[in-house]
Amino acid sequence: xxxxxxxxxxxxxxxxxMARDDRVFILGEDVGAYGGAFKATEGLQxxxxxxxxxxxxxxxxxxxxxxxxASYMGMRPVCExxxxxxxxxxxxxxxxxxxTSRYRxxxxxxxxxxxxxxxxxxxxxxHSLNPEAFFLNTPGLKMVEPSTAYDAKGLLKAAIRDDDPxxxxxxxxxxxxxxxxxxxxxxxxxxxxxxxxxxxxxxxxITFGAMTHTALEAAATLSDAGVEAEVLDLRxxxxxxxxxxxxxxxxxxxxxxxxxARRTGGIxxxxxxxxxxxxxxxxxxxxxxxxxxxxxxxxxxxLEAAFLPNADKVVAAAQKLIEY
Amino acid sequence: MQTIAAKPGRxxxxxxxxxxxxxxxxxxxxxxxxxxxxxLFRQSKVIGGLYRSLxxxxxxxxxxxxxxxxxxILPLIRNMGALxxxxxxxxxxxxxxxxxxxxxxxxRDLNIHLVHLPVAGAAEPVVVGPISMLGDSIxxxxxxAMGARMRGQNMVAMAWIGDGATSTGAFHEGLNFAAVQxxxxxxxxxxxxxxxSTPIAKQMSIARIDERAAAYGIPHEMVDGNDMLAVYxxxxxxxxxxxxxxxxxxxxxxxxxxxxxxxxxxxxxxxKALLEEWAKKDPITRFRQHLLASGAATEKDIEExxxxxxxxxxxxxxxxxxxxxxxxxxxxxxxxAGDDFVEPQVEFVKSPFRS
Numbered sequence: 001x002x003x004x005x006x007x008x009x010x011x012x013x014x015x016x017x018m019a020r021d022d023r024v025f026i027l028g029e030d031v032g033a034y035g036g037a038f039k040a041t042e043g044l045q046x047x048x049x050x051x052x053x054x055x056x057x058x059x060x061x062x063x064x065x066x067x068x069x070a071s072y073m074g075m076r077p078v079c080e081x082x083x084x085x086x087x088x089x090x091x092x093x094x095x096x097x098x099x100t101s102r103y104r105x106x107x108x109x110x111x112x113x114x115x116x117x118x119x120x121x122x123x124x125x126x127h128s129l130n131p132e133a134f135f136l137n138t139p140g141l142k143m144v145e146p147s148t149a150y151d152a153k154g155l156l157k158a159a160i161r162d163d164d165p166x167x168x169x170x171x172x173x174x175x176x177x178x179x180x181x182x183x184x185x186x187x188x189x190x191x192x193x194x195x196x197x198x199x200x201x202x203x204x205x206i207t208f209g210a211m212t213h214t215a216l217e218a219a220a221t222l223s224d225a226g227v228e229a230e231v232l233d234l235r236x237x238x239x240x241x242x243x244x245x246x247x248x249x250x251x252x253x254x255x256x257x258x259x260x261a262r263r264t265g266g267i268x269x270x271x272x273x274x275x276x277x278x279x280x281x282x283x284x285x286x287x288x289x290x291x292x293x294x295x296x297x298x299x300x301x302x303l304e305a306a307f308l309p310n311a312d313k314v315v316a317a318a319q320k321l322i323e324y
Numbered sequence: 325m326q327t328i329a330a331k332p333g334r335x336x337x338x339x340x341x342x343x344x345x346x347x348x349x350x351x352x353x354x355x356x357x358x359x360x361x362x363x364l365f366r367q368s369k370v371i372g373g374l375y376r377s378l379x380x381x382x383x384x385x386x387x388x389x390x391x392x393x394x395x396x397i398l399p400l401i402r403n404m405g406a407l408x409x410x411x412x413x414x415x416x417x418x419x420x421x422x423x424x425x426x427x428x429x430x431x432r433d434l435n436i437h438l439v440h441l442p443v444a445g446a447a448e449p450v451v452v453g454p455i456s457m458l459g460d461s462i463x464x465x466x467x468x469a470m471g472a473r474m475r476g477q478n479m480v481a482m483a484w485i486g487d488g489a490t491s492t493g494a495f496h497e498g499l500n501f502a503a504v505q506x507x508x509x510x511x512x513x514x515x516x517x518x519x520x521s522t523p524i525a526k527q528m529s530i531a532r533i534d535e536r537a538a539a540y541g542i543p544h545e546m547v548d549g550n551d552m553l554a555v556y557x558x559x560x561x562x563x564x565x566x567x568x569x570x571x572x573x574x575x576x577x578x579x580x581x582x583x584x585x586x587x588x589x590x591x592x593x594x595x596k597a598l599l600e601e602w603a604k605k606d607p608i609t610r611f612r613q614h615l616l617a618s619g620a621a622t623e624k625d626i627e628e629x630x631x632x633x634x635x636x637x638x639x640x641x642x643x644x645x646x647x648x649x650x651x652x653x654x655x656x657x658x659x660x661a662g663d664d665f666v667e668p669q670v671e672f673v674k675s676p677f678r679s
Contacts, residue, residue: 066501072468074475097455103432105453
């Protein structure tokens with residue numbers, strides 16, 4: 001066991017998978033000698049050579065498109081999108097080409113497209129995105145977002161070994177702030193499985209990524225006030241772990257959906273629908289969402305703080321639910 | 325009637341009589357398959373649109389003919405000739421166009437949107453049909469050739485694109501990527517004068533479509549697309565160059581779309597004089613004349629091939645017509661791995677000119 005950062009976990013997963021399977025290679029902007037904008041690929045080109053850590057032009061469509069082609073030839077490409085906001089530039093390749101390929105002609109596209117998401121670092125409108133809702137309506141894609149170093153490593157390994165296209169969102173706020181224990185031996189975290197991060201009986205906070213830590217902070221405050229919140233970390237956003245969602249809601253009878261993307265049209269709407277359709281009888285209160293406000297992501301710290309969810313907003317929402 | 329220029333030292337000079345007849349056979353087969361499809365379309369047996377390549381069969385065949393059987397092709401809707409040249413069985417095309425159960429996509433996608441990924445060791449080509457966002461084939465083609473190189477295969481990928489789709493970002497991103505990575509990718513850019521109804525002058529302000537490649541520092545040549553041997557000459561040189569490590573190149577093809585964008589389009593926006601001019605330059609007629617004039621074929625040889633392709637297209641269409649439609653209960657299958665349902669496989673046939 002070693003305690004490593006979330007960022008180290010990503011780098012280790014990439015290095016170990018490349019060593020394990022010579023079909024795995026990396027392509028993206030500045031991923032080679034520079035080691036990536038956040039250093040997620042640092043040292044990998046030195047170790048595996050230029051042919052397996054490919055510096056590309058600023059061409060997200062070429063990055064993902066060529067990855068699709070290489071995957072048809074049996075390779076296992078891992079694309080880095082420098083900031084996940086730029087995934088908009090290859091939206092067509094992902095949603096129209098990669099996502100439909102297996103269904104159309106049986107041609108699987110085992111690629112991983114990973115990139116730093118999320119706000120809280122004054123990145124402004126174009127370096128802060130949480131794009132999961134853009135892809136939730138696209139069958140054929142899988143999506144994950146880890147909240148711990150353990151999951152960052154295990155989910156990335158699982159994504160690389162998966163036979164379908166996986167979008168891997170890594171929250172940049174967590175890169176160097178989060179450290180936890182990671183086994184020395186090889187392991188994966190299976191796609192599609194959520195994790196209970198804190199047990200509780202009074203309400204369920206269903207969340208993922210950096211918001212898992214916000215939820216835990218809020219849960220500690222709520223506990224001081226005598227309210228025990230259960231925190232479910234989804235880990236995978238597609239496919240969703242429906243059983244885990246329904247189990248926690250049927251246990252606590254109150255559901256608070258916490259996500260960092262904008263509120264309207266977000267993943268919370270889908271989670272609410274799942275709960276309303278299949279756990280309606282268990283509910284003692286309305287389903288509540290806590291999310292970012294419906295604006296572009298603002299830059300200045302006081303504006304961004306007002307924009308993002310935080311523990312206080314979660315506590316306030318939880319108290320409303322409890323008092324309902 | 326225009327004749328075909330014979331220049332010494334041309335790669336086409338090395339083509340055997342058998343190969344010349346085979347090129348004619350493939351072009352003729354492409355046209356006859358589409359003629360059958362037109363009949364089926366009029367009988368409402370084709371589901372959705374029908375997109376003819378009338379007038380472009382020659383360049384499609386002649387470019388693909390420069391490839392090895394184990395190379396990769398990424399054809400567009402008007403590259404029936406390339407599909408026939410690589411040996412795709414015509415039944416596969418009819419099954420796709422009629423949305424049948426045993427089509428390559430099992431009724432999930434249209435017309436020539438088919439994919440073949442050979443099993444290890446098979447002497448078959450990679451075939452990746454387009455998606456409707458046309459420029460997308462170029463980056464994917466670059467990735468196929470790059471992936472093959474990573475796996476130690478000496479493969480060339482050839483992708484076709486119309487003048488309209490050369491205006492997409494994906495085309496430019498893919499071509500630039502192939503250039504900087506020295507990827508063995510040949511792009512065939514077809515100036516067929518109209519993208520749907522938009523004339524090429526509204527698509528680009530350069531004089532020749534091959535100049536699209538100038539910004540990427542790769543070789544590019546313009547060729548008379550209705551002269552099959554001229555097209556073959558350019559394609560063969562650039563394919564050989566790519567295979568020996570020379571990297572990507574672009575072939576600009578001067579040709580004409582002789583019908584509307586699809587069967588529903590009467591193409592009244594195309595000047596009649598332009599069609600009349602190009603009708604005189606029909607690639608199959610020109611090639612036939614050349615075969616006869618050069619003594620490579622007799623009238624009897626030509627008649628035999630014409631009868632053969634017509635019969636083959638008809639028989640294959642009939643087989644496809646008799647196939648059932650898909651079972652609606654399968655609609656959810658095959659979105660993810662583990663529920664594999666469609667295989668990326670098409671059936672290939674050898675031409676009568678190949679042993």
